[in-house]
Amino acid sequence: MSSRLRIAGVSVTFGRHRILRDVGFEVGAGEIHALIGQNGSGKSTLVKVLTGLYTAEPGARIEVDGAGLRLPVRPLDARRHGVAVVHQSLGLVPEMSVLENMRVGRLTARRFTRRIRWDDEAAAAARMFDRLGRRVPLDAPVHRLGEEDRATVAIARALQDTPDGGGLIIFDESTRALSRRSLEHFYDVLDGVVGAGTSVLLISHSLEEVADVADRVSVLRDGALVSSGRPAGAAGLAKVMLGRVLDEISSGGGHTRPDGEPAVELTDVVGAGLDGLAVRVSPGEIVGLTGLADSGYDRVPYLLAGVAPVTAGRLSVAGDRVDLDRLTPAAAIGAGIALVPGDRERAGLAMDQTVGENAALPRTGGRGAGLMPIRRRSELAGLVPWLDRLDLRPRDPHAVVGTLSGGNQQKVVLAKWLSRDPKLLALHEPTQAVDVGAREIIVAAVKDAAATGCGVLVASGDENELSMLCDRILVFRDGRVEQELPGPCRPDDIVAAIFAATDRRPLRGGRREGARA
Numbered sequence: 001m002s003s004r005l006r007i008a009g010v011s012v013t014f015g016r017h018r019i020l021r022d023v024g025f026e027v028g029a030g031e032i033h034a035l036i037g038q039n040g041s042g043k044s045t046l047v048k049v050l051t052g053l054y055t056a057e058p059g060a061r062i063e064v065d066g067a068g069l070r071l072p073v074r075p076l077d078a079r080r081h082g083v084a085v086v087h088q089s090l091g092l093v094p095e096m097s098v099l100e101n102m103r104v105g106r107l108t109a110r111r112f113t114r115r116i117r118w119d120d121e122a123a124a125a126a127r128m129f130d131r132l133g134r135r136v137p138l139d140a141p142v143h144r145l146g147e148e149d150r151a152t153v154a155i156a157r158a159l160q161d162t163p164d165g166g167g168l169i170i171f172d173e174s175t176r177a178l179s180r181r182s183l184e185h186f187y188d189v190l191d192g193v194v195g196a197g198t199s200v201l202l203i204s205h206s207l208e209e210v211a212d213v214a215d216r217v218s219v220l221r222d223g224a225l226v227s228s229g230r231p232a233g234a235a236g237l238a239k240v241m242l243g244r245v246l247d248e249i250s251s252g253g254g255h256t257r258p259d260g261e262p263a264v265e266l267t268d269v270v271g272a273g274l275d276g277l278a279v280r281v282s283p284g285e286i287v288g289l290t291g292l293a294d295s296g297y298d299r300v301p302y303l304l305a306g307v308a309p310v311t312a313g314r315l316s317v318a319g320d321r322v323d324l325d326r327l328t329p330a331a332a333i334g335a336g337i338a339l340v341p342g343d344r345e346r347a348g349l350a351m352d353q354t355v356g357e358n359a360a361l362p363r364t365g366g367r368g369a370g371l372m373p374i375r376r377r378s379e380l381a382g383l384v385p386w387l388d389r390l391d392l393r394p395r396d397p398h399a400v401v402g403t404l405s406g407g408n409q410q411k412v413v414l415a416k417w418l419s420r421d422p423k424l425l426a427l428h429e430p431t432q433a434v435d436v437g438a439r440e441i442i443v444a445a446v447k448d449a450a451a452t453g454c455g456v457l458v459a460s461g462d463e464n465e466l467s468m469l470c471d472r473i474l475v476f477r478d479g480r481v482e483q484e485l486p487g488p489c490r491p492d493d494i495v496a497a498i499f500a501a502t503d504r505r506p507l508r509g510g511r512r513e514g515a516r517a
Protein backbone atom coordinates (compact mmCIF):
# COMPACT_ATOMS: atom_id res chain seq x y z
CA MET A 1 0.00 0.00 0.00
CA SER A 2 1.46 3.37 -0.98
CA SER A 3 1.66 6.13 1.59
CA ARG A 4 -0.76 9.06 1.34
CA LEU A 5 0.38 10.97 4.43
CA ARG A 6 3.71 10.57 6.18
CA ILE A 7 4.37 12.48 9.41
CA ALA A 8 7.72 12.41 11.20
CA GLY A 9 9.31 14.22 14.15
CA VAL A 10 6.31 16.41 15.06
CA SER A 11 6.79 18.10 18.44
CA VAL A 12 4.76 20.96 19.91
CA THR A 13 5.28 22.83 23.18
CA PHE A 14 2.92 25.36 24.80
CA GLY A 15 4.62 27.32 27.58
CA ARG A 16 6.15 24.71 29.85
CA HIS A 17 3.99 21.88 28.51
CA ARG A 18 5.29 19.48 25.84
CA ILE A 19 2.07 18.56 24.03
CA LEU A 20 3.45 16.42 21.18
CA ARG A 21 6.75 14.54 21.34
CA ASP A 22 8.39 13.44 18.14
CA VAL A 23 5.18 12.01 16.67
CA GLY A 24 5.36 10.08 13.40
CA PHE A 25 3.14 7.63 11.51
CA GLU A 26 1.84 6.92 8.01
CA VAL A 27 -1.64 6.85 6.50
CA GLY A 28 -1.92 4.57 3.47
CA ALA A 29 -3.76 5.42 0.25
CA GLY A 30 -7.43 4.42 0.46
CA GLU A 31 -7.38 3.45 4.12
CA ILE A 32 -9.34 4.60 7.14
CA HIS A 33 -6.68 5.33 9.71
CA ALA A 34 -7.90 6.12 13.22
CA LEU A 35 -6.01 8.35 15.64
CA ILE A 36 -7.02 7.71 19.24
CA GLY A 37 -5.84 8.86 22.65
CA GLN A 38 -7.09 10.11 26.00
CA ASN A 39 -8.49 13.61 26.39
CA GLY A 40 -5.57 16.02 26.16
CA SER A 41 -3.22 13.48 24.52
CA GLY A 42 -2.66 15.84 21.57
CA LYS A 43 -4.90 14.59 18.72
CA SER A 44 -6.44 17.97 17.83
CA THR A 45 -3.05 19.65 18.23
CA LEU A 46 -1.67 17.30 15.56
CA VAL A 47 -4.59 18.11 13.24
CA LYS A 48 -3.91 21.81 13.80
CA VAL A 49 -0.27 21.29 12.81
CA LEU A 50 -1.38 19.48 9.65
CA THR A 51 -3.74 22.29 8.70
CA GLY A 52 -1.47 25.18 9.64
CA LEU A 53 -3.12 26.49 12.81
CA TYR A 54 -0.19 25.44 15.00
CA THR A 55 3.52 25.33 14.19
CA ALA A 56 5.62 22.25 14.93
CA GLU A 57 9.15 22.60 16.30
CA PRO A 58 12.05 22.40 13.80
CA GLY A 59 12.80 18.86 12.64
CA ALA A 60 9.24 17.95 11.69
CA ARG A 61 8.43 16.49 8.27
CA ILE A 62 5.00 16.16 6.65
CA GLU A 63 4.61 14.53 3.23
CA VAL A 64 1.51 14.02 1.08
CA ASP A 65 1.92 11.45 -1.72
CA GLY A 66 5.70 11.66 -1.26
CA ALA A 67 5.91 15.47 -1.61
CA GLY A 68 7.11 17.38 1.46
CA LEU A 69 4.88 20.25 2.64
CA ARG A 70 6.60 23.53 3.43
CA LEU A 71 6.48 24.06 7.20
CA PRO A 72 4.71 25.64 8.94
CA VAL A 73 1.85 24.38 6.80
CA ARG A 74 -0.16 27.10 5.09
CA PRO A 75 -3.88 26.26 5.11
CA LEU A 76 -4.21 26.85 1.35
CA ASP A 77 -1.21 24.66 0.70
CA ALA A 78 -2.77 21.81 2.70
CA ARG A 79 -5.94 22.19 0.63
CA ARG A 80 -3.93 22.23 -2.59
CA HIS A 81 -2.38 18.92 -1.54
CA GLY A 82 -5.86 17.46 -1.13
CA VAL A 83 -6.11 17.61 2.68
CA ALA A 84 -9.63 18.41 3.95
CA VAL A 85 -10.87 18.65 7.54
CA VAL A 86 -14.36 18.01 8.89
CA HIS A 87 -14.77 19.44 12.38
CA GLN A 88 -16.93 18.37 15.31
CA SER A 89 -20.61 17.70 14.69
CA LEU A 90 -20.01 17.57 10.91
CA GLY A 91 -18.90 21.23 10.75
CA LEU A 92 -22.03 22.48 8.93
CA VAL A 93 -23.91 25.78 9.36
CA PRO A 94 -27.54 24.73 10.05
CA GLU A 95 -29.15 27.99 8.88
CA MET A 96 -27.48 27.90 5.45
CA SER A 97 -28.67 25.85 2.47
CA VAL A 98 -26.89 22.71 1.31
CA LEU A 99 -25.44 24.67 -1.63
CA GLU A 100 -24.20 27.52 0.57
CA ASN A 101 -22.63 25.04 2.98
CA MET A 102 -20.95 23.27 0.10
CA ARG A 103 -19.60 26.38 -1.57
CA VAL A 104 -18.82 28.78 1.29
CA GLY A 105 -15.18 29.80 1.00
CA ARG A 106 -15.10 28.61 -2.62
CA LEU A 107 -17.58 30.93 -4.35
CA THR A 108 -16.36 32.49 -7.57
CA ALA A 109 -17.78 35.71 -9.04
CA ARG A 110 -18.08 36.88 -12.66
CA ARG A 111 -15.12 38.95 -13.67
CA PHE A 112 -16.84 42.26 -14.38
CA THR A 113 -20.23 42.17 -12.66
CA ARG A 114 -18.81 40.44 -9.54
CA ARG A 115 -22.02 38.41 -9.48
CA ILE A 116 -21.83 34.84 -8.28
CA ARG A 117 -22.69 32.26 -10.96
CA TRP A 118 -25.07 30.18 -8.90
CA ASP A 119 -25.64 27.75 -11.77
CA ASP A 120 -21.94 26.96 -11.85
CA GLU A 121 -21.85 26.67 -8.07
CA ALA A 122 -24.80 24.26 -8.12
CA ALA A 123 -23.14 22.20 -10.85
CA ALA A 124 -19.90 22.01 -8.83
CA ALA A 125 -21.84 20.88 -5.73
CA ALA A 126 -23.88 18.36 -7.73
CA ARG A 127 -20.67 16.80 -9.09
CA MET A 128 -19.64 15.92 -5.53
CA PHE A 129 -22.96 14.22 -4.79
CA ASP A 130 -22.55 12.35 -8.09
CA ARG A 131 -19.14 11.16 -6.88
CA LEU A 132 -20.88 9.79 -3.81
CA GLY A 133 -23.80 8.41 -5.81
CA ARG A 134 -26.22 10.24 -3.45
CA ARG A 135 -28.84 12.94 -3.91
CA VAL A 136 -29.55 15.77 -1.46
CA PRO A 137 -31.70 18.84 -2.36
CA LEU A 138 -29.24 21.69 -2.84
CA ASP A 139 -31.67 24.44 -1.86
CA ALA A 140 -32.80 22.87 1.43
CA PRO A 141 -31.62 24.56 4.65
CA VAL A 142 -29.32 22.12 6.43
CA HIS A 143 -31.35 22.22 9.65
CA ARG A 144 -34.33 20.83 7.71
CA LEU A 145 -32.36 17.79 6.52
CA GLY A 146 -32.46 14.47 8.25
CA GLU A 147 -29.31 13.41 10.07
CA GLU A 148 -28.29 10.97 7.33
CA ASP A 149 -28.44 13.65 4.64
CA ARG A 150 -26.43 16.01 6.87
CA ALA A 151 -23.73 13.35 7.15
CA THR A 152 -23.72 13.00 3.35
CA VAL A 153 -23.36 16.79 2.92
CA ALA A 154 -20.39 16.88 5.32
CA ILE A 155 -18.61 14.17 3.34
CA ALA A 156 -19.46 15.80 -0.03
CA ARG A 157 -18.20 19.15 1.25
CA ALA A 158 -14.84 17.68 2.26
CA LEU A 159 -14.59 15.72 -0.96
CA GLN A 160 -14.36 18.99 -2.93
CA ASP A 161 -10.83 19.50 -1.62
CA THR A 162 -9.64 16.03 -2.56
CA PRO A 163 -8.73 14.96 -6.08
CA ASP A 164 -10.81 12.14 -7.57
CA GLY A 165 -9.58 8.91 -5.94
CA GLY A 166 -6.89 10.77 -3.93
CA GLY A 167 -6.36 13.16 -1.03
CA LEU A 168 -7.05 12.83 2.68
CA ILE A 169 -10.12 13.74 4.71
CA ILE A 170 -9.58 14.31 8.44
CA PHE A 171 -12.67 13.75 10.58
CA ASP A 172 -11.96 15.40 13.95
CA GLU A 173 -14.66 13.94 16.20
CA SER A 174 -17.15 14.66 13.40
CA THR A 175 -19.24 11.57 14.02
CA ARG A 176 -19.76 11.93 17.75
CA ALA A 177 -23.29 13.35 17.63
CA LEU A 178 -24.59 10.85 15.07
CA SER A 179 -27.19 8.31 16.05
CA ARG A 180 -26.45 4.67 15.33
CA ARG A 181 -28.46 4.58 12.10
CA SER A 182 -26.81 7.74 10.78
CA LEU A 183 -23.42 6.32 11.69
CA GLU A 184 -24.20 3.21 9.66
CA HIS A 185 -25.20 5.46 6.74
CA PHE A 186 -22.08 7.62 7.19
CA TYR A 187 -19.80 4.61 6.82
CA ASP A 188 -21.79 3.27 3.87
CA VAL A 189 -21.05 6.53 2.07
CA LEU A 190 -17.45 6.74 3.30
CA ASP A 191 -16.74 3.19 2.23
CA GLY A 192 -17.26 4.23 -1.39
CA VAL A 193 -14.91 7.19 -0.90
CA VAL A 194 -12.01 5.13 0.47
CA GLY A 195 -12.79 2.38 -2.03
CA ALA A 196 -12.04 4.95 -4.76
CA GLY A 197 -8.63 5.70 -3.17
CA THR A 198 -9.20 8.73 -0.91
CA SER A 199 -7.71 8.27 2.59
CA VAL A 200 -9.35 9.08 5.92
CA LEU A 201 -7.79 10.09 9.23
CA LEU A 202 -10.49 9.46 11.81
CA ILE A 203 -10.46 10.88 15.33
CA SER A 204 -13.10 9.36 17.58
CA HIS A 205 -13.54 8.46 21.23
CA SER A 206 -15.83 5.58 20.34
CA LEU A 207 -13.50 2.61 20.37
CA GLU A 208 -16.34 0.36 19.17
CA GLU A 209 -16.62 2.56 16.07
CA VAL A 210 -12.84 2.59 15.57
CA ALA A 211 -12.57 -1.19 15.98
CA ASP A 212 -15.37 -1.63 13.43
CA VAL A 213 -14.21 0.73 10.70
CA ALA A 214 -10.47 1.41 10.92
CA ASP A 215 -7.96 -0.41 8.73
CA ARG A 216 -5.17 0.77 11.03
CA VAL A 217 -5.00 2.71 14.29
CA SER A 218 -2.35 5.02 15.75
CA VAL A 219 -2.45 5.62 19.49
CA LEU A 220 -1.21 8.73 21.29
CA ARG A 221 -0.47 8.66 25.00
CA ASP A 222 0.65 11.90 26.71
CA GLY A 223 1.66 13.35 23.37
CA ALA A 224 3.79 10.40 22.20
CA LEU A 225 2.90 7.70 19.70
CA VAL A 226 2.68 4.36 21.51
CA SER A 227 1.49 2.14 18.68
CA SER A 228 0.42 2.10 15.04
CA GLY A 229 -1.12 -0.99 13.48
CA ARG A 230 -4.22 -3.11 12.95
CA PRO A 231 -7.08 -2.55 15.43
CA ALA A 232 -7.37 -5.16 18.16
CA GLY A 233 -11.02 -4.84 19.27
CA ALA A 234 -12.40 -2.10 21.50
CA ALA A 235 -11.06 -3.60 24.75
CA GLY A 236 -7.59 -4.07 23.24
CA LEU A 237 -7.56 -0.49 21.98
CA ALA A 238 -8.59 0.82 25.42
CA LYS A 239 -5.71 -1.09 26.99
CA VAL A 240 -3.11 0.35 24.62
CA MET A 241 -4.57 3.83 24.96
CA LEU A 242 -4.89 3.96 28.75
CA GLY A 243 -1.99 1.67 29.60
CA ARG A 244 -4.36 -0.34 31.82
CA VAL A 245 -7.33 -2.67 31.53
CA LEU A 246 -10.63 -0.80 31.60
CA ASP A 247 -12.98 -1.79 34.43
CA GLU A 248 -16.20 -3.39 33.32
CA ILE A 249 -18.98 -0.83 33.86
CA SER A 250 -22.17 -2.48 35.01
CA SER A 251 -25.40 -1.44 33.29
CA GLY A 252 -28.00 0.70 35.03
CA GLY A 253 -28.03 3.20 37.90
CA GLY A 254 -29.20 0.89 40.66
CA HIS A 255 -29.92 3.42 43.40
CA THR A 256 -33.65 3.99 42.85
CA ARG A 257 -35.80 5.12 45.74
CA PRO A 258 -39.23 5.02 44.15
CA ASP A 259 -41.16 5.85 47.33
CA GLY A 260 -41.77 9.33 48.64
CA GLU A 261 -41.70 12.71 46.96
CA PRO A 262 -40.28 12.65 43.39
CA ALA A 263 -37.04 14.59 42.81
CA VAL A 264 -38.77 16.08 39.81
CA GLU A 265 -42.16 15.70 38.21
CA LEU A 266 -43.22 17.15 34.85
CA THR A 267 -46.88 16.93 33.80
CA ASP A 268 -48.83 17.92 30.67
CA VAL A 269 -45.92 19.79 29.13
CA VAL A 270 -46.67 21.43 25.78
CA GLY A 271 -44.23 23.52 23.72
CA ALA A 272 -40.51 23.28 22.89
CA GLY A 273 -41.37 20.39 20.57
CA LEU A 274 -43.23 18.49 23.32
CA ASP A 275 -46.86 17.51 23.32
CA GLY A 276 -48.40 16.43 26.62
CA LEU A 277 -45.19 15.14 28.17
CA ALA A 278 -45.22 13.54 31.64
CA VAL A 279 -41.98 12.43 33.38
CA ARG A 280 -41.35 11.55 37.01
CA VAL A 281 -37.91 10.95 38.52
CA SER A 282 -37.47 9.59 42.04
CA PRO A 283 -34.59 10.70 44.27
CA GLY A 284 -31.60 8.54 43.42
CA GLU A 285 -33.07 7.45 40.12
CA ILE A 286 -31.29 7.83 36.76
CA VAL A 287 -33.81 8.07 33.93
CA GLY A 288 -32.74 8.07 30.28
CA LEU A 289 -34.56 10.02 27.56
CA THR A 290 -33.99 9.06 23.96
CA GLY A 291 -35.61 8.80 20.53
CA LEU A 292 -35.16 9.92 16.94
CA ALA A 293 -33.51 13.29 16.31
CA ASP A 294 -36.76 15.30 16.13
CA SER A 295 -38.75 13.39 18.76
CA GLY A 296 -38.25 16.07 21.44
CA TYR A 297 -36.33 14.02 24.05
CA ASP A 298 -33.33 16.35 23.90
CA ARG A 299 -35.44 19.45 24.74
CA VAL A 300 -36.26 18.23 28.26
CA PRO A 301 -32.98 19.20 30.02
CA TYR A 302 -33.26 22.70 28.53
CA LEU A 303 -36.88 23.31 29.48
CA LEU A 304 -36.03 22.23 33.04
CA ALA A 305 -33.16 24.73 33.06
CA GLY A 306 -35.40 27.58 31.87
CA VAL A 307 -33.76 28.00 28.47
CA ALA A 308 -36.43 26.34 26.27
CA PRO A 309 -39.75 28.10 26.94
CA VAL A 310 -42.91 25.99 27.00
CA THR A 311 -46.51 27.12 26.64
CA ALA A 312 -48.08 24.90 29.28
CA GLY A 313 -47.23 22.30 31.88
CA ARG A 314 -46.53 21.75 35.58
CA LEU A 315 -43.21 21.19 37.32
CA SER A 316 -42.42 20.25 40.89
CA VAL A 317 -38.94 19.80 42.33
CA ALA A 318 -38.67 17.78 45.56
CA GLY A 319 -42.35 18.48 46.23
CA ASP A 320 -42.19 22.26 45.59
CA ARG A 321 -44.22 23.69 42.71
CA VAL A 322 -42.11 25.68 40.23
CA ASP A 323 -43.69 28.02 37.71
CA LEU A 324 -42.77 26.21 34.47
CA ASP A 325 -44.07 28.66 31.86
CA ARG A 326 -42.13 31.53 33.47
CA LEU A 327 -39.06 29.55 34.46
CA THR A 328 -35.81 31.50 34.10
CA PRO A 329 -32.31 29.99 34.28
CA ALA A 330 -31.77 31.72 37.64
CA ALA A 331 -35.05 30.32 39.03
CA ALA A 332 -34.14 26.83 37.81
CA ILE A 333 -30.75 27.03 39.54
CA GLY A 334 -32.50 28.35 42.65
CA ALA A 335 -34.85 25.35 42.58
CA GLY A 336 -31.85 23.00 42.56
CA ILE A 337 -31.81 22.05 38.86
CA ALA A 338 -28.38 21.71 37.25
CA LEU A 339 -28.04 21.56 33.45
CA VAL A 340 -25.04 20.00 31.74
CA PRO A 341 -25.72 20.99 28.11
CA GLY A 342 -24.63 19.13 25.03
CA ASP A 343 -22.99 22.14 23.43
CA ARG A 344 -20.24 23.09 25.85
CA GLU A 345 -18.92 26.02 23.84
CA ARG A 346 -22.15 27.96 23.60
CA ALA A 347 -24.17 26.95 26.61
CA GLY A 348 -21.82 25.57 29.21
CA LEU A 349 -18.62 27.52 29.58
CA ALA A 350 -17.01 30.95 29.35
CA MET A 351 -13.96 30.01 27.27
CA ASP A 352 -11.83 33.03 28.19
CA GLN A 353 -12.20 32.49 31.93
CA THR A 354 -10.45 30.13 34.28
CA VAL A 355 -11.79 26.83 35.55
CA GLY A 356 -12.43 28.42 38.97
CA GLU A 357 -14.23 31.43 37.50
CA ASN A 358 -16.43 29.12 35.47
CA ALA A 359 -17.30 27.20 38.60
CA ALA A 360 -18.53 30.46 40.20
CA LEU A 361 -20.70 31.42 37.21
CA PRO A 362 -23.82 29.44 37.95
CA ARG A 363 -24.24 31.13 41.32
CA THR A 364 -23.74 34.64 40.02
CA GLY A 365 -25.55 34.06 36.68
CA GLY A 366 -27.03 36.70 34.38
CA ARG A 367 -25.52 39.61 32.57
CA GLY A 368 -22.03 40.76 33.53
CA ALA A 369 -21.56 37.65 35.62
CA GLY A 370 -18.20 37.14 34.00
CA LEU A 371 -16.92 40.33 35.58
CA MET A 372 -17.68 39.24 39.10
CA PRO A 373 -14.87 37.88 41.24
CA ILE A 374 -15.19 34.48 42.83
CA ARG A 375 -16.97 35.51 45.98
CA ARG A 376 -16.40 32.47 48.08
CA ARG A 377 -13.20 30.61 48.59
CA SER A 378 -15.40 27.70 49.60
CA GLU A 379 -16.66 27.50 46.00
CA LEU A 380 -13.16 26.71 44.80
CA ALA A 381 -12.58 24.42 47.77
CA GLY A 382 -15.74 22.49 46.87
CA LEU A 383 -14.69 22.27 43.23
CA VAL A 384 -11.14 20.96 43.60
CA PRO A 385 -12.05 17.45 44.88
CA TRP A 386 -14.34 17.06 41.84
CA LEU A 387 -11.56 18.17 39.50
CA ASP A 388 -9.38 15.50 41.14
CA ARG A 389 -12.11 12.91 40.92
CA LEU A 390 -12.83 13.60 37.25
CA ASP A 391 -9.08 13.60 36.50
CA LEU A 392 -8.97 17.07 34.93
CA ARG A 393 -5.79 17.57 32.88
CA PRO A 394 -4.02 19.84 33.66
CA ARG A 395 -5.45 19.79 37.22
CA ASP A 396 -5.26 23.53 37.58
CA PRO A 397 -8.29 25.62 38.65
CA HIS A 398 -6.47 28.69 37.29
CA ALA A 399 -6.14 27.29 33.74
CA VAL A 400 -8.10 29.24 31.10
CA VAL A 401 -10.89 26.93 29.94
CA GLY A 402 -10.37 27.72 26.23
CA THR A 403 -6.89 26.17 26.40
CA LEU A 404 -8.20 22.84 27.71
CA SER A 405 -8.92 19.95 25.36
CA GLY A 406 -12.59 19.27 24.47
CA GLY A 407 -12.99 16.36 26.88
CA ASN A 408 -11.43 18.29 29.74
CA GLN A 409 -13.83 21.19 29.14
CA GLN A 410 -16.64 18.68 29.51
CA LYS A 411 -15.21 17.59 32.86
CA VAL A 412 -15.19 21.21 34.09
CA VAL A 413 -18.94 21.60 33.38
CA LEU A 414 -19.69 18.38 35.22
CA ALA A 415 -17.43 19.25 38.16
CA LYS A 416 -19.02 22.66 38.59
CA TRP A 417 -22.50 21.19 38.88
CA LEU A 418 -21.65 18.06 40.83
CA SER A 419 -19.92 20.24 43.45
CA ARG A 420 -23.21 22.08 44.04
CA ASP A 421 -25.27 19.19 45.31
CA PRO A 422 -28.25 19.67 42.97
CA LYS A 423 -31.68 18.10 43.50
CA LEU A 424 -31.88 17.26 39.81
CA LEU A 425 -29.05 16.78 37.35
CA ALA A 426 -30.32 17.34 33.79
CA LEU A 427 -27.65 15.94 31.49
CA HIS A 428 -27.45 16.10 27.71
CA GLU A 429 -24.96 13.60 26.23
CA PRO A 430 -22.78 13.77 29.37
CA THR A 431 -19.96 11.53 28.13
CA GLN A 432 -19.82 13.00 24.63
CA ALA A 433 -16.24 13.95 23.71
CA VAL A 434 -14.62 12.13 26.63
CA ASP A 435 -12.30 9.16 26.34
CA VAL A 436 -13.26 5.71 27.60
CA GLY A 437 -11.25 6.15 30.80
CA ALA A 438 -12.96 9.46 31.58
CA ARG A 439 -16.32 7.97 30.64
CA GLU A 440 -15.83 5.33 33.31
CA ILE A 441 -15.04 8.05 35.87
CA ILE A 442 -18.01 10.25 34.86
CA VAL A 443 -20.47 7.37 34.94
CA ALA A 444 -19.29 6.45 38.46
CA ALA A 445 -19.52 10.10 39.59
CA VAL A 446 -23.09 10.49 38.29
CA LYS A 447 -24.12 7.22 39.94
CA ASP A 448 -22.59 8.41 43.22
CA ALA A 449 -24.48 11.71 42.94
CA ALA A 450 -27.67 9.67 42.48
CA ALA A 451 -26.76 7.54 45.49
CA THR A 452 -26.86 10.66 47.68
CA GLY A 453 -30.47 11.28 46.58
CA CYS A 454 -30.09 13.48 43.53
CA GLY A 455 -32.49 12.66 40.67
CA VAL A 456 -30.84 12.39 37.24
CA LEU A 457 -32.23 12.80 33.74
CA VAL A 458 -29.95 11.80 30.86
CA ALA A 459 -31.03 12.88 27.37
CA SER A 460 -28.90 11.00 24.89
CA GLY A 461 -28.79 9.36 21.49
CA ASP A 462 -25.83 7.22 22.56
CA GLU A 463 -27.08 3.76 23.42
CA ASN A 464 -23.85 2.79 25.19
CA GLU A 465 -23.98 5.83 27.48
CA LEU A 466 -27.65 5.21 28.30
CA SER A 467 -27.04 1.53 28.98
CA MET A 468 -24.25 2.28 31.43
CA LEU A 469 -26.11 4.96 33.36
CA CYS A 470 -29.84 4.40 33.44
CA ASP A 471 -32.33 2.63 35.74
CA ARG A 472 -34.95 2.95 33.01
CA ILE A 473 -35.26 4.66 29.65
CA LEU A 474 -38.12 6.61 28.10
CA VAL A 475 -38.28 6.44 24.31
CA PHE A 476 -39.87 9.51 22.69
CA ARG A 477 -41.87 9.87 19.51
CA ASP A 478 -43.55 13.09 18.33
CA GLY A 479 -42.96 15.00 21.55
CA ARG A 480 -44.18 12.41 24.03
CA VAL A 481 -43.09 9.20 25.69
CA GLU A 482 -44.00 6.26 23.51
CA GLN A 483 -42.29 3.42 25.33
CA GLU A 484 -40.56 2.75 28.64
CA LEU A 485 -37.64 0.32 28.78
CA PRO A 486 -37.09 -1.11 32.27
CA GLY A 487 -33.41 -1.44 33.23
CA PRO A 488 -30.87 -2.81 32.89
CA CYS A 489 -31.08 -1.99 29.16
CA ARG A 490 -28.74 -3.47 26.56
CA PRO A 491 -27.48 -1.12 23.81
CA ASP A 492 -29.07 -3.31 21.12
CA ASP A 493 -32.47 -3.11 22.82
CA ILE A 494 -32.19 0.68 23.01
CA VAL A 495 -31.38 0.99 19.30
CA ALA A 496 -34.22 -1.39 18.42
CA ALA A 497 -36.66 0.69 20.50
CA ILE A 498 -35.54 4.00 18.98
CA PHE A 499 -35.76 2.82 15.41
CA ALA A 500 -38.57 0.32 15.98
CA ALA A 501 -36.47 -2.06 13.93
CA THR A 502 -33.81 -4.73 14.13
CA ASP A 503 -30.45 -4.78 15.91
CA ARG A 504 -27.38 -2.75 15.11
CA ARG A 505 -25.43 -3.96 12.12
CA PRO A 506 -21.62 -3.75 12.11
CA LEU A 507 -20.19 -0.53 10.67
CA ARG A 508 -18.36 -1.30 7.46
CA GLY A 509 -17.66 -4.78 8.91
CA GLY A 510 -17.96 -7.28 6.05
CA ARG A 511 -16.58 -5.03 3.36
CA ARG A 512 -13.46 -4.10 5.36
CA GLU A 513 -12.59 -7.75 5.90
CA GLY A 514 -13.16 -8.32 2.18
CA ALA A 515 -10.92 -5.42 1.25
CA ARG A 516 -8.10 -6.76 3.38
CA ALA A 517 -8.16 -10.26 2.00
Ligand SMILES: Nc1ncnc2c1ncn2[C@@H]1O[C@H](COP(=O)(O)OP(=O)(O)OP(=O)(O)O)[C@@H](O)[C@H]1O
Pocket residue numbers: 014019037038039040041042043044045046393394403404405406407408433
Ligand atom coordinates in the same frame (compact mmCIF):
# COMPACT_ATOMS: atom_id res chain seq x y z
N1 LIG B 1 -3.52 27.06 22.65
C1 LIG B 1 -3.16 26.29 23.69
N2 LIG B 1 -2.49 26.80 24.75
C2 LIG B 1 -2.12 26.02 25.77
N3 LIG B 1 -2.36 24.69 25.85
C3 LIG B 1 -3.01 24.14 24.83
C4 LIG B 1 -3.46 24.89 23.69
N4 LIG B 1 -4.08 24.06 22.84
C5 LIG B 1 -4.04 22.83 23.40
N5 LIG B 1 -3.39 22.88 24.59
C6 LIG B 1 -3.13 21.75 25.49
O1 LIG B 1 -2.62 20.71 24.69
C7 LIG B 1 -3.05 19.45 25.21
C8 LIG B 1 -3.58 18.62 24.08
O2 LIG B 1 -4.80 19.17 23.62
P1 LIG B 1 -5.60 18.57 22.38
O3 LIG B 1 -6.79 19.44 22.18
O4 LIG B 1 -4.66 18.35 21.26
O5 LIG B 1 -6.01 17.14 22.98
P2 LIG B 1 -6.96 16.04 22.35
O6 LIG B 1 -6.18 14.76 22.34
O7 LIG B 1 -7.51 16.51 21.06
O8 LIG B 1 -8.08 15.94 23.48
P3 LIG B 1 -9.68 15.71 23.41
O9 LIG B 1 -9.87 14.26 23.14
O10 LIG B 1 -10.14 16.07 24.78
O11 LIG B 1 -10.23 16.62 22.36
C9 LIG B 1 -4.06 19.74 26.31
O12 LIG B 1 -3.44 19.57 27.56
C10 LIG B 1 -4.42 21.18 26.10
O13 LIG B 1 -4.71 21.80 27.35
